[in-house]
Amino acid sequence: MKRLTAKEEEIMRVFWQYGPMFVRELLTFYKEPKPHYNTVSTLVRGLEEKGFVGYKAYGNTYQYYALVTEKAYKRSALNDVVAQYYDNSFVNVVSSFIEEEGMPLDELKALIAKIESKKTDK
Template sequence: MKINHLTPSEEILMSILWKLDCAYMKDVIAHYPEPKPHQNTISTFIKILVEKEFLTTEKEGRIFKYTVAIPFTDYKNFLLSNFIERYFENSGIELLKSLRKENWVHPLDIKEVFATETVLHSHLESDEKNSEISDFVAEITADKKLKTKKNKKKKNKKTKNDK
């Protein structure tokens, strides 16, 4: 399913429907923030959202029930992906650097997130992958002396293999 951008007015309406998951027109109007637009305006926006495939409709007697077809997390990930692609050369690292530079995240927060990820992945992945990650973490956190020793060993192995 292809996700499209929403206008600000469509986003307001979808934020209501994402909270409700499914609703009738009266429910949407009741949850709409002040100043509430006319019912016909809301109806027009709903029609557009159905055409964009954000909502599905189900007729119950004379009224329609509207159900969310694209979850909020999917739309959020779509926007984030476009944002990173457009402003950060498709690099999550560049986004992270910018967030750090602007003090939106602290290095300890970043460390905590990656520590949590490592713990989660260690339970889910094979021992082989865990050892690769452990080796990598050990390598980047090791003293410089140990790093130079490892580099010398690698160079010696390469020169022996070349002979």
Template sequence: MKINHLTSAEENLMKQFWKLETFYLKDVMEKHPEPKPHQNTVSTYLKILVEKGYLSTEKEGRIFKYKVLVPYEEYKKFLLKEFSVNFLNNSGKEILEFLFTENIISKDDLQEFADLKPAKAKEPKLEYANEILNPKKDKKIKDKKKKKK
């Protein structure tokens, strides 16, 4: 799924939509903080977000029910990758350096993260791969068995 960039107004509305997941226009108008935008403005943004692939619509009688298609976590990943590629040379080291210099993360945070060691994955058994990659060894073993008989 290709994720497109959002304007700040679209992003602000999407933050509300991510909380609702499925909603009607009236739900958005009720939950939007003051000063509330005009209903036509919200309706226009909904149409744009459908075109960008963030929302889907389902017609129910004369009104539309909207559903979020791009999860919040996916959008966060998209933004972080864009930031990393465009401003930090796609380097993990530069990301960490930036986070440290901006006091977003501390050494204690990093140490705590480092202490969370992922469980080691079991190495896969390569029985079939070994048979394919080393067929000569198998033949030698079979030949020795035949000679013993």
């Protein structure tokens, strides 16, 4: 799955939280100074080209909606980071958190418990 720019991710968060909408509606979620309509429209069309959003036509206007779930995007992004920086090893990820980030023992135990509970659910 392709990576999103910060501005594209911002738009996707709105779709994920609020559902389908027109570009004009998207603009209401921006703080002042709001970007120009054409800027947001171009970003949304880029998301469509990347396969992240689809649309339903209403005459000559389009209502856009997310085609990719937030969960699927996050999973893909995490897998990309693990592959690129940690040699495809979640052990290396956790080791990094412990050694370099000082992950507390109680958080590590909670993580282990969560993993073990998932294994017993299957």
